[in-house]
Amino acid sequence: MALIGRKDGRLHRLGIVAIAAAVTGIMGVKGSRVRAVSFGDVALQGSGRATLKVVQAEPVPLEGAPNEMQVFARLTYASELSRFDRGLYTRTTFTMPSTRETGVLVIDVDRSKGAKQWDAASHGLAARFYTLASKTARVPSFDGSPASGSLALDASVVGAERAGFRITGWLELRDPGADRIPDTADDASYEIDIELESVPPPEEITGQTPRPPHEPVGGQCDPALCWEDDGYYDTYWYGPGCGDADVGYETTDDGCSSDTVDDGGDGTVGGGDGGGDGVYDPYDPSVTSSDGGCGGGDSTDGSGSDDTSDSSGCDGSDDSSSSSDGCDGGDDSSSSGCDDSSSSGSGCSDSSSSGCSDSASSGCSGCEGDTLERASGTSATRPASTQGDAAWISVLLFLGSLGAAVRRRD
Amino acid sequence: MRTSLLALVMCAMIGGVGRADPGTWFMVEGGLGYGVADAFPEAPTGLSTGLTLGFGGKPKGWPLRFYGIVNLAWGSYDADVTSDVDRSTIARSTFSYSAGLRVLAPLYRRLRFLSEVTIGGYSVASEAALASGAEHVSNDDGSFLVGIAAGLQWRFNLWFSLGARADIQFPTGLSSFDPIAEAAGTPSSNAGASNFLFSLTATLHL
Numbered sequence A: 001m002a003l004i005g006r007k008d009g010r011l012h013r014l015g016i017v018a019i020a021a022a023v024t025g026i027m028g029v030k031g032s033r034v035r036a037v038s039f040g041d042v043a044l045q046g047s048g049r050a051t052l053k054v055v056q057a058e059p060v061p062l063e064g065a066p067n068e069m070q071v072f073a074r075l076t077y078a079s080e081l082s083r084f085d086r087g088l089y090t091r092t093t094f095t096m097p098s099t100r101e102t103g104v105l106v107i108d109v110d111r112s113k114g115a116k117q118w119d120a121a122s123h124g125l126a127a128r129f130y131t132l133a134s135k136t137a138r139v140p141s142f143d144g145s146p147a148s149g150s151l152a153l154d155a156s157v158v159g160a161e162r163a164g165f166r167i168t169g170w171l172e173l174r175d176p177g178a179d180r181i182p183d184t185a186d187d188a189s190y191e192i193d194i195e196l197e198s199v200p201p202p203e204e205i206t207g208q209t210p211r212p213p214h215e216p217v218g219g220q221c222d223p224a225l226c227w228e229d230d231g232y233y234d235t236y237w238y239g240p241g242c243g244d245a246d247v248g249y250e251t252t253d254d255g256c257s258s259d260t261v262d263d264g265g266d267g268t269v270g271g272g273d274g275g276g277d278g279v280y281d282p283y284d285p286s287v288t289s290s291d292g293g294c295g296g297g298d299s300t301d302g303s304g305s306d307d308t309s310d311s312s313g314c315d316g317s318d319d320s321s322s323s324s325d326g327c328d329g330g331d332d333s334s335s336s337g338c339d340d341s342s343s344s345g346s347g348c349s350d351s352s353s354s355g356c357s358d359s360a361s362s363g364c365s366g367c368e369g370d371t372l373e374r375a376s377g378t379s380a381t382r383p384a385s386t387q388g389d390a391a392w393i394s395v396l397l398f399l400g401s402l403g404a405a406v407r408r409r410d
Numbered sequence B: 001m002r003t004s005l006l007a008l009v010m011c012a013m014i015g016g017v018g019r020a021d022p023g024t025w026f027m028v029e030g031g032l033g034y035g036v037a038d039a040f041p042e043a044p045t046g047l048s049t050g051l052t053l054g055f056g057g058k059p060k061g062w063p064l065r066f067y068g069i070v071n072l073a074w075g076s077y078d079a080d081v082t083s084d085v086d087r088s089t090i091a092r093s094t095f096s097y098s099a100g101l102r103v104l105a106p107l108y109r110r111l112r113f114l115s116e117v118t119i120g121g122y123s124v125a126s127e128a129a130l131a132s133g134a135e136h137v138s139n140d141d142g143s144f145l146v147g148i149a150a151g152l153q154w155r156f157n158l159w160f161s162l163g164a165r166a167d168i169q170f171p172t173g174l175s176s177f178d179p180i181a182e183a184a185g186t187p188s189s190n191a192g193a194s195n196f197l198f199s200l201t202a203t204l205h206l
Helices: A002-031 A320-325 A388-406 B002-017 B179-184
Strands: A045-058 A068-078 A087-095 A102-110 A117-119 A125-132 A142-158 A163-175 A188-198 A226-228 B026-036 B045-057 B065-082 B087-108 B111-130 B135-155 B160-171 B195-205
Touching: A045 A087, A045 A102, A068 A188, A068 B179, A102 A163, A102 A188, A125 A163, A142 A188, B026 B065, B045 B087, B045 B195, B065 B111, B065 B195, B087 B135, B087 B179, B111 B160, B111 B179, B135 B179, B135 B195
Parallel strands: A068 A226
Antiparallel strands: A045 A068, A045 A188, A068 A087, A087 A102, A102 A125, A117 A142, A125 A142, A142 A163, A163 A188, B026 B045, B026 B195, B045 B065, B065 B087, B087 B111, B111 B135, B135 B160, B160 B195
């Protein structure tokens, strides 16, 4: 009898362990299931950079008074603050150098249905630019809404841990004045060139060379014409003043970056504005390549495209597992960035000054679309990290079951 | 129903077996006080209210009383935020629910020391009036909650106590980036780990 009892007990415990293992396996599989996430679906929040050129169009300032200024301001963005279900709310606050008023630019775009362009007349764009004479003023002296212009999603990327974007365009914001009737004498309007960029920017998330932030033209800050705050530079601190770089970018030009990152084509050194000592613009095709590689494999964000020893192919091309960390735009099994492995070893050797666009063997063209979601790109996919709750529950369940199986029967 | 019956039986076993004197098994406690919501970057302050339901008693031979409790707490906090270029007001409405254990220890005559440990959930609805009210934004957030409390109670009679207590709430899972505070110009990194509540309580023993 005692022997039978021990056998029954042993079978009972084995049964518990088997069931626990099965449940754990099922939950583990469920937890690690890969799901697709596009830029329009992902929740976004964080800080970024807003580079603005604000032009007072109406009323025309008095002769000699500046009507144009540059703004380099910290940006706050959060999808959960958007009025749209799948929107992106951005807010930039700065001091108007000419008037010392507080200027606030709010842009809220609807990302649903894969929208990547927004016109002033469309329902998918809600923007407002208002100014306050003082911190305590409750009534804006200017309160304009979009009258014309458009914005576009210049680049976006969805990584496993981070997502980034860049929105560019311009808007004319018009305040109808006290009479609230458009096109009357008391109207006022501003035209604003806009670049809104997350920090880190999309390129950095994908492991490519990040683009340096814009800086005031001329490398010197004229308080009357520009305004900048410390948050604009964030991790890219240039020190006080405008355009005096304290740190440079440890990047190497591979001659291929222009294929993978849309830089806007300013073609200048220093982030497009001419400032930034020691700042290297990797997108300048006129700059001689130093290593002939094809990607920013030396970037530092751990996004999966870096840490590769392959200095010739595009970043991350030799590590398919890296797709989960940023260079994940590809929706096929070769989503590891540049999937043209034939480029390995050659890189862009023939294109130090012209990029890789003419080189079919360079492999660089494979980066495009795989790493950055463009305005016309496909949705990015990412393997979701193991669902934390399910994983923990399964682990606890398994441990608890083991405890139940081995406990002493009283 | 079965669960409730089982709970009653278990509690009767715990609290009833050792009870030296007939007494109360239930308690209902209301609290009103002041809170510092340091878990938010702007550290708002305001009114906190709470309701505690409990069931338990004193095991035989033990000086301590044990109660299984459920805490419900509401908070209404606000703060003015001034940045270099902006001035804003942030209002937070919080609600928490938690369950755990309360232990009462007799100190002197009818004075008792109270301590609690609870776990539960925490939710917050935030609204900011940015740029001195020119713009309004709002959002919601939620978190797992760990709460601890300590206080004193004076039991006037079998049915009624008055006391004071201090609570520390640890909402462990609030978003590390607080868009409301950031939009108002306060860095999320200013947020602390916990909220502090100080309240006066009135307890009915039933």
